[in-house]
Amino acid sequence: MERIPLSMGSLRTLPWYVGASQVLGVACVVITGVWMGHYHGGYAWDGSAQEFNVHPLCMVLGLVFLYGDAVLVYRVFRNESKRSVKILHALLHMMALIISIVGLVAVFDFHATAKISNMYSLHSWCGMLTFVLFILQWLLGLGLFLFPWASAQLRGWYLPLHVFFGLLLLAMSIGTCLLGITEKLLFNIMSTYSEFAAEGVLANTLGLLLVCFGVVVGYVATREDFRRPPNPEEEALSVHFKTLSEGEIPSSP
Amino acid sequence: MERIPLSMGSLRTLPWYVGASQVLGVACVVITGVWMGHYHGGYAWDGSAQEFNVHPLCMVLGLVFLYGDAVLVYRVFRNESKRSVKILHALLHMMALIISIVGLVAVFDFHATAKISNMYSLHSWCGMLTFVLFILQWLLGLGLFLFPWASAQLRGWYLPLHVFFGLLLLAMSIGTCLLGITEKLLFNIMSTYSEFAAEGVLANTLGLLLVCFGVVVGYVATREDFRRPPNPEEEALSVHFKTLSEGEIPSSP
Numbered sequence: 001m002e003r004i005p006l007s008m009g010s011l012r013t014l015p016w017y018v019g020a021s022q023v024l025g026v027a028c029v030v031i032t033g034v035w036m037g038h039y040h041g042g043y044a045w046d047g048s049a050q051e052f053n054v055h056p057l058c059m060v061l062g063l064v065f066l067y068g069d070a071v072l073v074y075r076v077f078r079n080e081s082k083r084s085v086k087i088l089h090a091l092l093h094m095m096a097l098i099i100s101i102v103g104l105v106a107v108f109d110f111h112a113t114a115k116i117s118n119m120y121s122l123h124s125w126c127g128m129l130t131f132v133l134f135i136l137q138w139l140l141g142l143g144l145f146l147f148p149w150a151s152a153q154l155r156g157w158y159l160p161l162h163v164f165f166g167l168l169l170l171a172m173s174i175g176t177c178l179l180g181i182t183e184k185l186l187f188n189i190m191s192t193y194s195e196f197a198a199e200g201v202l203a204n205t206l207g208l209l210l211v212c213f214g215v216v217v218g219y220v221a222t223r224e225d226f227r228r229p230p231n232p233e234e235e236a237l238s239v240h241f242k243t244l245s246e247g248e249i250p251s252s253p
Numbered sequence: 254m255e256r257i258p259l260s261m262g263s264l265r266t267l268p269w270y271v272g273a274s275q276v277l278g279v280a281c282v283v284i285t286g287v288w289m290g291h292y293h294g295g296y297a298w299d300g301s302a303q304e305f306n307v308h309p310l311c312m313v314l315g316l317v318f319l320y321g322d323a324v325l326v327y328r329v330f331r332n333e334s335k336r337s338v339k340i341l342h343a344l345l346h347m348m349a350l351i352i353s354i355v356g357l358v359a360v361f362d363f364h365a366t367a368k369i370s371n372m373y374s375l376h377s378w379c380g381m382l383t384f385v386l387f388i389l390q391w392l393l394g395l396g397l398f399l400f401p402w403a404s405a406q407l408r409g410w411y412l413p414l415h416v417f418f419g420l421l422l423l424a425m426s427i428g429t430c431l432l433g434i435t436e437k438l439l440f441n442i443m444s445t446y447s448e449f450a451a452e453g454v455l456a457n458t459l460g461l462l463l464v465c466f467g468v469v470v471g472y473v474a475t476r477e478d479f480r481r482p483p484n485p486e487e488e489a490l491s492v493h494f495k496t497l498s499e500g501e502i503p504s505s506p
Contacts, residue, residue, distance in 0.1 A: 126464070175428040179435050182374070182376065186435075
């Protein structure tokens with residue numbers, strides 16, 4: 001009876017999960033684009049409602065799809081050098097950051113032209129909190145992991161926090177999108193939403209697909225046997241929190 | 254220079270995190286109660302808008318606070334027998350389930366009396382999905398972990414899925430609450446919400462506190478050095494997925 005290690009066997013399913021995440025992510029971006037394009041008159045950059053439409057598209061593309069893909073690179077590029085993968089991770093997050101800044105400028109610009117208050121809704125509170133934490137997380141990640149000045153102990157302390165807050169921010173991004181979808185529907189089609197208007201069903205479906213994208217990315221990122229195999233050559237340069245946390249540190253300097 | 258193991262040192266912070274989670278959880282339940290009591294006329298069970306008010310209170314109490322506490326018992330009762338903690342975990346989830354059923358009956362009953370459509374909003378879609386998955390998760394957990402008939406291999410396969418979906422469902426519960434808060438505010442105070450009406454600020458604050466509760470519970474549950482220490486006496490009865498996944502399984506029966 002032939003035996004194979006379970007971790008090798010389960011790795012065969014990784015491409016299917018990654019493929020599913022990409023189908024879901026692209027579907028979310030396309031549906032957001034179609035929703036704003038077909039039901040709300042397309043896109044512009046003139047302070048009009050069409051400039052607002054840039055906002056959901058940029059946030060779903062930047063803070064959900066690209067953000068999720070930046071998380072996945074550590075699982076997809078398992079055998080590339082850790083440094084290359086780190087740079088790709090940082091670059092994807094930088095693209096996510098730039099696109100989400102465009103999305104934020106679009107909504108503030110639209111509000112300014114239409115004389116609508118800013119930052120009063122739960123959507124805006126959650127969104128701004130997510131955005132500020134995302135910038136902090138990106139700067140800390142860049143400073144501590146990509147540049148060489150941080151000590152192994154500092155990196156070891158920060159790594160699990162970076163991973164935890166990374167997935168938390170993806171969840172908060174998706175939650176904020178769902179709040180935005182609900183706001184947009186209640187502002188625009190409150191009277192027909194309860195009659196299952198096509199726009200409402202489309203936007204609800206977008207909400208569920210966003211949740212599914214987050215679930216697949218979160219599952220791939222946290223599944224124990226999808227982790228990168230430790231590379232002895234990189235051990236000296238990198239750091240593994242588990243080793244540190246099971247070791248000893250001085251109780252006083 | 255005295256040295257202490259890092260994992261022992263970090264365990265000292267566990268009570269603070271657990272304390273913070275309880276303060277946040279109680280604050281969420283109280284603020285929900287005050288919001289519905291003070292701004293929406295209190296509680297009743299007669300199909301009126303006051304019966305609707307039972308819905309948010311029960312969902313926050315059941316599917317957020319009690320659910321979160323059920324997750325935490327594995328970290329809080331680190332030195333009790335695993336079987337006792339499992340029973341407490343299942344009982345807290347059963348209370349969460351019963352209270353959330355009362356909350357669901359309240360909103361369907363109110364809708365029936367007021368002739369309002371059911372299940373058209375993203376809030377209702379996410380909420381129903383969360384509730385159905387919660388029942389499935391509870392039944393599978395009960396059947397596989399509490400009763401003795403499941404094989405160690407089956408338990409080992411299901412444990413990481415149970416943990417992943419457990420935290421996912423907490424995130425989905427909290428996300429659904431945030432959608433409910435946004436719906437309630439836009440249905441009731443749309444014109445004054447953008448002028449920072451007190452009710453809007455209170456409900457937004459509730460939303461952020463719900464997120465904070467979820468963050469603290471998620472952090473305590475996933476932090477490596479807060480895990481239960483393995484108990485050799487229980488090893489024979491229980492199962493650790495890591496051991497299994499690093500071992501071998503037959504590739505064919």
